[in-house]
Amino acid sequence: MGSTVSHKHTAILDAAYELFGSGGFYETKMSEVAEKAGIAKGTVYLYFKSKEELFLAVTRRDxxxxxxxxxxxxxxxxxxxxxxxxxxxxxxxxxxxxxxxxxxxxxxxxxxxxxxxxxxxxxxxxxxxxxxxxxxxxxxxxxxxxxxxxxxxxxxxxxxxxxxxxxxxxxxxxxxxxxxxxxxxxxxxxxxxxxxxxxxxxxxxx
Amino acid sequence: MGSTVSHKHTAILDAAYELFGSGGFYETKMSEVAEKAGIAKGTVYLYFKSKEELFLAVTRRDxxxxxxxxxxxxxxxxxxxxxxxxxxxxxxxxxxxxxxxxxxxxxxxxxxxxxxxxxxxxxxxxxxxxxxxxxxxxxxxxxxxxxxxxxxxxxxxxxxxxxxxxxxxxxxxxxxxxxxxxxxxxxxxxxxxxxxxxxxxxxxxx
Amino acid sequence: MGSTVSHKHTAILDAAYELFGSGGFYETKMSEVAEKAGIAKGTVYLYFKSKEELFLAVTRRDxxxxxxxxxxxxxxxxxxxxxxxxxxxxxxxxxxxxxxxxxxxxxxxxxxxxxxxxxxxxxxxxxxxxxxxxxxxxxxxxxxxxxxxxxxxxxxxxxxxxxxxxxxxxxxxxxxxxxxxxxxxxxxxxxxxxxxxxxxxxxxxx
Amino acid sequence: MGSTVSHKHTAILDAAYELFGSGGFYETKMSEVAEKAGIAKGTVYLYFKSKEELFLAVTRRDxxxxxxxxxxxxxxxxxxxxxxxxxxxxxxxxxxxxxxxxxxxxxxxxxxxxxxxxxxxxxxxxxxxxxxxxxxxxxxxxxxxxxxxxxxxxxxxxxxxxxxxxxxxxxxxxxxxxxxxxxxxxxxxxxxxxxxxxxxxxxxxx
DNA sequence: AATGAATGAGAGTTCATTCAT
DNA sequence: AATGAATGAACTCTCATTCAT
CATH class of the missing domain: 1.10.357.10 (Tetracycline Repressor, domain 2)
Structure with missing residues (x-):
């Protein structure tokens, strides 16, 4: 389960990385991140509190x-x-x-x-x-x-x-x-x- | 009159310059630009067709x-x-x-x-x-x-x-x-x- | 002067007739009526109290x-x-x-x-x-x-x-x-x- | 769930039918449609891409x-x-x-x-x-x-x-x-x- | 944990109307 | 009488976020 969580967490970061990276913060929609990560929109919020938090996490990892x-x-x-x-x-x-x-x-x-x-x-x-x-x-x-x-x-x-x-x-x-x-x-x-x-x-x- | 037009035009550009410059494109609201320029929201659109046009004009002047x-x-x-x-x-x-x-x-x-x-x-x-x-x-x-x-x-x-x-x-x-x-x-x-x-x-x- | 007034009045009605007639009430802008009548936007309001009034007048004349x-x-x-x-x-x-x-x-x-x-x-x-x-x-x-x-x-x-x-x-x-x-x-x-x-x-x- | 979707879809069409029907396209506001359908404004756009689309759908169903x-x-x-x-x-x-x-x-x-x-x-x-x-x-x-x-x-x-x-x-x-x-x-x-x-x-x- | 339908605040934009000139 | 720059209310539509399932 830990690995599942970790997997989703990583998938979201990867998706966000690509989208924020190519489109910027404002051009990127949370729904797109979810779609690219292969999960539901609501699930993103189980791992990241907000769009800003996600952006920060992406930046941090980078x-x-x-x-x-x-x-x-x-x-x-x-x-x-x-x-x-x-x-x-x-x-x-x-x-x-x-x-x-x-x-x-x-x-x-x-x-x-x-x-x-x-x-x-x-x-x-x-x-x-x-x-x-x-x-x-x-x-x-x-x-x-x-x-x-x-x-x-x-x-x-x-x-x-x-x-x-x-x-x-x-x-x-x-x-x-x-x-x-x-x-x-x-x-x-x-x-x-x-x-x-x-x-x-x-x-x-x- | 020419100077009036020019005055408003410049006032809008100045306001937009400062706001776009400090806040970026997306963080800046057209209503803020208008307010800072000391005019009504609709007036901005008499001088610039859209937010993007205004941004371009600001960049151009710069x-x-x-x-x-x-x-x-x-x-x-x-x-x-x-x-x-x-x-x-x-x-x-x-x-x-x-x-x-x-x-x-x-x-x-x-x-x-x-x-x-x-x-x-x-x-x-x-x-x-x-x-x-x-x-x-x-x-x-x-x-x-x-x-x-x-x-x-x-x-x-x-x-x-x-x-x-x-x-x-x-x-x-x-x-x-x-x-x-x-x-x-x-x-x-x-x-x-x-x-x-x-x-x-x-x-x-x- | 009476004939001038009358002339503008008629010009506005004619313009409005054509525009309302071909575009409908909502698709027609007062500024378009003024332009087609060859006068300024504000002048329309000297002859007709509102867009609705103008429409009514056009309809009446028709x-x-x-x-x-x-x-x-x-x-x-x-x-x-x-x-x-x-x-x-x-x-x-x-x-x-x-x-x-x-x-x-x-x-x-x-x-x-x-x-x-x-x-x-x-x-x-x-x-x-x-x-x-x-x-x-x-x-x-x-x-x-x-x-x-x-x-x-x-x-x-x-x-x-x-x-x-x-x-x-x-x-x-x-x-x-x-x-x-x-x-x-x-x-x-x-x-x-x-x-x-x-x-x-x-x-x-x- | 299918019936829920269908239910909202129908509720919107019904509301729009009545409002467009009695008030016409321009007099009808999307917020009114939403209100009459008993849902939020944004929800209408989950079912119909735009006001025109909704109008077309209403007409089609009719x-x-x-x-x-x-x-x-x-x-x-x-x-x-x-x-x-x-x-x-x-x-x-x-x-x-x-x-x-x-x-x-x-x-x-x-x-x-x-x-x-x-x-x-x-x-x-x-x-x-x-x-x-x-x-x-x-x-x-x-x-x-x-x-x-x-x-x-x-x-x-x-x-x-x-x-x-x-x-x-x-x-x-x-x-x-x-x-x-x-x-x-x-x-x-x-x-x-x-x-x-x-x-x-x-x-x-x- | 996961979903995605639903929300609603808030943005850009339009345009009838006003009023100082 | 005539102007047209200025206004701002009101509209459509978006999208981050929530929450019942």
Whole structure:
């Protein structure tokens, strides 16, 4: 019976995950969740008190492993380069693995305090983890660096959702790219001279 | 009379801007928009055909000057550093100037084709503008660089909305930071050795 | 000025006639009436107190001449045949002449007492006029005869509205047909035997 | 359960029948239908997709048996007189039996294609059935005859709805009257001479 | 535990009518 | 007299939630 409960619980979360993920909170109806989960409408309420609660549970489950897994992976590497690559890979591949489920990202309701608190806390913890990596390397502005890096990863992640033919290889390539860019800057892919000189004065440019 | 019409039109857009911006599309009621604009419910519909139309108009006005202004500013600088700083300042200050209006970013409906098309096109054009800057400097991966930079700026922008005491100076500082980080990488604020060596083996660390 | 007022008054009635006539009471908007009359929305209310009043006025004008003209025409004929033909022609041609204006017949609101009273009275008077013709000819059931005749004419009238190619000649033909049918019965167009006998050699059927 | 569903379905149809019938489509509110049916507003929409659908369903149920029953009854009689009496009785008694439900006739919306198509088809089929009776008797103008007869019956039917004390006997009497009038014409109740001669000693009138 | 019929508050929208100009 | 921007009551319909079975 416990397994039955658990099974339904999971089925609802899975269904909600897919629907909230692709349609957002407001576009998703509880009746659709029930239908996709293969149960009756009323049954959803035996497992989740309200639509908001369900959304929160879905979000929780989605974020749940994210930070622990990240911490685990970070333990095994020591150089900044390695750590940043681990963060980038984790961020991108985590969503790559869920891309069948989550085509569009969540659009959450604004008026559910518990949910907003959870999201804020999740972001805070993620930020702290990335900041710590920066701090360990002696960075002067660890917070801004962490924000910047997460921003870059979030944007690169978008392609996973928007481009149909996106492969795991593409995700890995982006992860490496992000880490490289972050450490070495655009200089890595540019000739140094071009950064500071004015194009008009250049003569070696094609 | 023209100014009267214009006045109401603007009042509605302003009210909607604030409410959609802070509450999102679904949390905002047309009656609230009317109330905040100081007019009757029905009047809103004299100026905007539907809630979706209003949302689109708000979004349009918000995006309107952004790209043209950016192009203008980019004309006046030639080095990559200067261009990236211009982009970052523009991105951050544009939202800084609007921060009274937009507390949270838009949460748009998923099912309004015209709106989605507009948003997609806006993003595309912004991307193209940033990509061109990268290409002009001979970058090998202009698209990924552009995405990364925009991602960084978007994330840094969040603080404008979330932190009450955020100042224009903070915005400028972040803009410079973003450009510097992007060009020189985290190396600019780190000791080179820390990037590639493994902490365990280090001994010069304090 | 009187002529100006009169002109607008008429223009509104004409516009309302056409719109109420083709779209019905509820499907017609006051703004449409104003637009078709070439005036502003508010102006309609200078001439007619409400939508119901306007509808009543339109109906009144439409019915107005009907009965007087009928009485006039009836004066000039004495035989029942002539009178019935006059009634039928009048009924059908009256609507034929207005067919450009009235594609569909009125769908009036049910809750306007004055309108309902007017309609009832009009019908009553029309009935009385037709009944009198029947009585004058010594009919035993003048009321039922009058009702029947008017019913026949109303139905035949429908074709005027529904058939695009309906001509005045068709209207006249139907008028003659109706009068003939009413007086002589279907016998006029049937072989007498067929009325009471069974078409195919029957004779024992009740 | 099937009977419960059926019960609500019927209750809604009954309520709508009465309200649409007496008030027309536009005067009737869905909330009134719900209230009269003894259920909640939302429940109506579990059984009927929209107000138009409900109206169509009411109309359909009202027309449903009409034609089949008529065909059945027509099979059992062979003379024109018998057939016409059957048609008239059917027409009048059908509405007599429903008179508790339908005080006034329907006023349908003009813009619901499915409804208009249904009504047109119903009328067409009824016309065909009556025309066939005329044709079988060798009538030269079966269509006009059919129209005329139906028009007569429709008008006589009105009394059922308008007169409170109308009895089934009255309906039967009118049915016989209509059939008789249709076959024999007004001659049946008039002295032949009165048809063509002037009641009061006239002879010179055309 | 599971159902799904029933609920009803609340949303977007329309449009007859008013009234300041 | 004429305007048309503004109003707001009133409508249809949705959907999260409940509860008798």
């Amino acid at each position: 974020c749940e492993g994210f930070l622990e897994q990240l911490e685990q992976k970070l333990k095994h590497c020591s150089s900044l380069q390695a750590k940043l690559t681990v963060i980038a890979s984790h961020h991108l591949l985590y969503y790559y693995e869920r891309k069948q489920h989550t085509k569009l990202f969540f659009r959450a309701p604004n008026n559910h305090p518990e949910l907003m608190a959870f999201m804020a806390q999740f972001m805070e913890e993620y930020m702290q983890a990335v900041m710590k990596v920066m701090q360990d390397s002696g960075a002067r502005e660890p917070e801004l660096l962490a924000e910047s890096y997460i921003g870059t990863l979030d944007r690169l992640k978008m392609d996973i959702m928007l481009r149909p033919g996106f492969t795991e290889e593409d995700a890995r390539k982006r992860a490496d790219f992000a880490a490289g860019l972050f450490i070495h800057g655009a200089l890595g892919s540019l000739k140094e001279a071009q950064v500071h000189t004015i194009p008009e004065e250049e003569e070696d440019k094609a | 995006c309107e000057g952004f790209l043209e202004q950016l192009e203008q500013k980019l004309k006046h600088c030639s080095s990559l550093q200067a261009k990236l700083t211009v982009i970052a300042s523009h991105h951050l200050l544009y939202y800084y100037e609007r921060k009274q209006h937009t507390k949270l970013f838009f949460r748009a409906p998923n099912n309004h084709p015209e709106l989605m098309a507009f948003m997609a096109q806006f993003m595309e054009e912004y991307m193209q503008a940033v990509m061109k800057v990268m290409q002009d400097s001979g970058a090998r991966e202009p698209e990924l660089l552009a995405e990364s930079y925009i991602g960084t700026l978007d994330r840094l922008k969040m603080d404008i909305m979330l932190r009450p005491g955020f100042t224009e100076e903070d915005a400028r500082k972040r803009a410079d930071f973003a450009a510097g980080l992007f060009i020189h990488g985290a190396l600019g604020s780190l000791k080179e050795a820390q990037v590639h060596t493994i902490p365990e083996e280090e001994e010069d660390k304090a | 019915c107005e001449g009907f009965l007087e003209q009928l009485e006039q025409k009836l004066k000039h004929c004495s035989s029942l045949q002539a009178k019935l033909t006059v009634i039928a022609s009048h009924h059908l041609l009256y609507y034929y002449e207005r067919k450009q204006h009235t594609k569909l017949f009125f769908r009036a609101p049910n809750n306007h007492p004055e309108l309902m009273a007017f309609m009832a009275q009009f019908m009553e008077e029309y009935m009385q006029a037709v009944m009198k013709v029947m009585q004058d000819s010594g009919a035993r059931e003048p009321e039922l005869l009058a009702e029947s005749y008017i019913g026949t004419l109303d139905r035949l009238k429908m074709d005027i509205m529904l058939r695009p190619g309906f001509t005045e000649e068709d209207a006249r033909k139907r008028a003659d047909f109706a009068a003939g049918l009413f007086i002589h019965g279907a016998l006029g167009s049937l072989k007498e035997a067929q009325v009471h006998t069974i078409p195919e050699e029957e004779e024992d059927k009740a | 027309c449903e048996g009409f034609l089949e029953q008529l065909e059945q009854k027509l099979k059992h009689c062979s003379s024109l007189q018998a057939k016409l009496t059957v048609i008239a009785s059917h027409h009048l008694l059908y509405y007599y039996e429903r008179k508790q439900h339908t005080k006034l006739f329907f006023r349908a919306p003009n813009n619901h294609p499915e409804l208009m198509a249904f009504m047109a088809q119903f009328m067409e089929e009824y016309m065909q059935a009556v025309m066939k009776v005329m044709q079988d008797s060798g009538a030269r103008e079966p269509e006009l005859l059919a129209e005329s007869y139906i028009g007569t019956l429709d008008r006589l039917k009105m009394d059922i709805m308008l007169r409170p004390g109308f009895t089934e006997e009255d309906a039967r009497k009118r049915a016989d009257f209509a059939a008789g009038l249709f076959i024999h014409g007004a001659l049946g109740s008039l002295k032949e001479a009165q048809v063509h001669t002037i009641p009061e000693e006239e002879e010179d009138k055309a």
